Amino acid sequence: MAGRIQQAIPLYNNVLSHAPDTPPALMGLAQCLVQINQVDKGLQAAKKACVNARQHPEYIAVYAEILLATGRVDEARREAERVLAEKGDHIGALLT
16 A cells, blocks of 8 residues: 555646646645655645635545644644535534
C-alpha cells in the first residue's frame, strides 16, 4: 500500500503543477501525505481544497476527519459544524 501512495504523490503534484487549485487533486494529495505521516503538509493541502471547493462540503468533512485523527479535536468540531450548517445530513460530519 505504501508503495502505491508513494507513486500517487508525484501524479497529484503533476496535476497541481498545471492546475494548482484543483480540489480533487488537493484532497487526494492530502490523504496520501497524511498516510505517510506528512500530516502538516496534508492538512495544508486539505485546507486549500476546502477553500477552493465551498460547494463541496465533503472536502470540509475529510479535512475535519484529518484534524480529528491528529488530535485537533476543537478544530475538527468547528469544521464538522461548518459542514452540518451547509448540509445537515452529511454522514461524515455527523460521525466526526
